[in-house]
Amino acid sequence: MKHTFAVSSIIAVATYNERENLPLLLSQIRLHAPTSHILVIDDKSPDGTGQLAEQLAAKMGRISVIHRAGKLGLGTAMVAAMKYALHEGFGVLVTMDADLSHDPAVLPKLLAGLGEYDVMIGSRYVSGGGTKDWPWLRKFLSKSVNLLVRTLHRLPAKDNSGGYRAYKRAYLEKVDLDHLLSAGYSFQEEMLLRCHRAGARIGETPILFADRRLGASKVNLKECARSLAMLLYLGVPRFLGGPNLAPLKSSPKGPSHEFRKTA
Numbered sequence: 001m002k003h004t005f006a007v008s009s010i011i012a013v014a015t016y017n018e019r020e021n022l023p024l025l026l027s028q029i030r031l032h033a034p035t036s037h038i039l040v041i042d043d044k045s046p047d048g049t050g051q052l053a054e055q056l057a058a059k060m061g062r063i064s065v066i067h068r069a070g071k072l073g074l075g076t077a078m079v080a081a082m083k084y085a086l087h088e089g090f091g092v093l094v095t096m097d098a099d100l101s102h103d104p105a106v107l108p109k110l111l112a113g114l115g116e117y118d119v120m121i122g123s124r125y126v127s128g129g130g131t132k133d134w135p136w137l138r139k140f141l142s143k144s145v146n147l148l149v150r151t152l153h154r155l156p157a158k159d160n161s162g163g164y165r166a167y168k169r170a171y172l173e174k175v176d177l178d179h180l181l182s183a184g185y186s187f188q189e190e191m192l193l194r195c196h197r198a199g200a201r202i203g204e205t206p207i208l209f210a211d212r213r214l215g216a217s218k219v220n221l222k223e224c225a226r227s228l229a230m231l232l233y234l235g236v237p238r239f240l241g242g243p244n245l246a247p248l249k250s251s252p253k254g255p256s257h258e259f260r261k262t263a
């Protein structure tokens with residue numbers, strides 16, 4: 001008898017003051033990825049996003065909320081999501097922003113891409129992708145950083161800095177999540193680099209990245225400079241004192257039912 005298998009997936013959104021965006025975001029995710037679990041990681045948002053997430057979770061079901069003590073940064077929120085996904089036995093983790101810059105309508109394509117690839121990227125820089133309403137300076141800086149990263153780290157992807165991604169469990173298990181070096185923006189490049197070093201096949205599907213419509217931007221110039229320095233350091237070879245980016249040899253503990261039998 002032939003069985004079909006469905007991978008259990010979890011979609012993680014980190015939030016800091018996203019109260020205005022959360023209801024539409026969660027309903028859109030549920031619409032486009034109805035079988036996925038949702039995880040919200042909130043850092044004690046002063047606007048009450050965490051409490052609103054709890055109310056929506058009670059109403060909608062299959063939504064978990066992690067409340068952290070204060071603003072600890074997007075990178076560590078994503079690590080918390082990765083550990084949660086591993087611990088809870090999910091086969092796929094999707095990460096996305098909460099401000100609707102990442103269109104939930106792309107979720108089916110990201111998930112379907114994992115049939116062929118191990119990590120899928122919602123990409124602004126492949127044919128059909130792009131950014132909407134960005135000033136030329138932001139566009140120029142983002143493209144330049146991507147070109148630098150691609151060249152320096154010999155990464156195959158065109159968009160290495162975006163946060164709209166789907167990861168297969170096996171590659172989250174191979175990355176040493178306890179010793180990531182980046183807490184800020186360079187987190188995305190570092191994760192990709194580590195997955196690449198672990199042998200992951202990386203695919204991209206185009207997205208149109210829209211600027212946030214509601215809520216305040218958290219872009220921080222000091223953090224941009226710190227992340228750029230980190231990207232350069234990540235490119236220093238080991239024998240010259242550079243970082244250890246080798247994949248883990250043994251998997252961390254936790255249930256590993258990657259595939260759930262459905263028939």
Ligand SMILES: Nc1nc2c(ncn2[C@@H]2O[C@H](COP(=O)(O)OP(=O)(O)OP(=O)(O)O)[C@@H](O)[C@H]2O)c(=O)[nH]1
Nearest residue numbers: 014015016041043072073074077097098212217218
């Ligand atoms: N939990 C948590 N989430 C964060 C933190 N910083 C940012 N976020 C969330 O991470 C996602 C991306 O942050 P954004 O502020 O949208 O960053 P951006 O897209 O580069 O810039 P703007 O959209 O212009 O603000 C959003 O969902 C934020 O709410 C943080 O310290 N903790």
Ligand SMILES: [Mg+2]
Nearest residue numbers: 097099101212
């Ligand atoms: Mg944003």
